[in-house]
C-alpha cells in the first residue's frame with residue numbers, strides 16, 4: 441500500500457500570493473500531478489488546505505483534487521475554517537466522508553489504517569487534544585486493534601525546537617499519549633503545520649511532520665528567533681507499506697535534470 445502525503449498548500453483566492461511571495465495553486469497542482477504518477481492507493485492531506493478559509497479557495501482546492509486517482513483523507517489546519525472546509529469539500533466524490541458536525545475527524549481503512557484526527561481549535565492557531573477528542577480516538581482505534589495504523593493531526597503534539605511554531609503546537613499531549621498507550625497498533629504519528637520535514641518520537645512511536653507545498657519555515661533554532669520562510673521546492677511524503685514494514689520517503693516536487701545513470 442502506498443500513501444501520498446501532502447501538507448499545507450495554503451491555497452489563496454485568484455490573484456493573491458501566499459504571504460505576498462508565492463502563488464501556491466500551481467505548486468499544489470504540480471505536486472498532486474507528481475504524486476499521482478506513483479499510483480498511490482490513498483492521498484492524505486494534513487491541513488492548511490487554504491490560507492484564509494474562504495469559499496473561493498476551497499472551490500480551487502476541490503477543482504484540483506477532483507481528478508486525483510485515489511481516495512482522499514483530509515483534515516483542516518489552523519488556517520482553515522472548519523465549516524468552510526466541511527462545505528467546501530463536500531461533493532468531492534473521492535473524499536473519505538467528513539462528519540456533518542463537530543471536529544473533522546475521519547478514517548481510511550486498508551492494509552494500513554489512517555486516522556485523520558482533527559485537533560484544531562476554531563479561531564486559534566494552536567491545537568488541543570480535549571477529553572472528547574481522546575474518547576473519539578480511543579473508540580476509533582478500538583474498532584480495529586490489529587490493523588497497523590497511522591494517526592494524522594495538523595499541529596504536532598511535541599515541541600520542534602523552532603520557538604515560534606512551538607507556541608502553536610498541539611497541547612493536551614498527555615491525553616493523547618495515554619490513548620496511544622492502549623493501542624500499540626499505532627505505528628506512526630503524522631503532522632503538518634511546521635512546513636518542514638522533521639522526525640522524532642512521541643509516546644514511543646516514530647512521529648514526523650510533512651514538508652509544505654507552500655513556503656518552508658526557516659530552520660532557526662535559537663530561542664526567540666524571528667520567524668521567516670524560504671521559497672524552497674515544494675515536497676511531499678510517500679508512506680510505503682511493504683512486507684510488514686512502513687518506509688516514509690520524502691519526494692521533492694518539480695522537474696530537475698535526470699534521470700542520469702547511477703552506479
Ligand SMILES: [Fe+2]
Pocket residue numbers: 448450487488517519633634635
Ligand atoms: Fe501551514
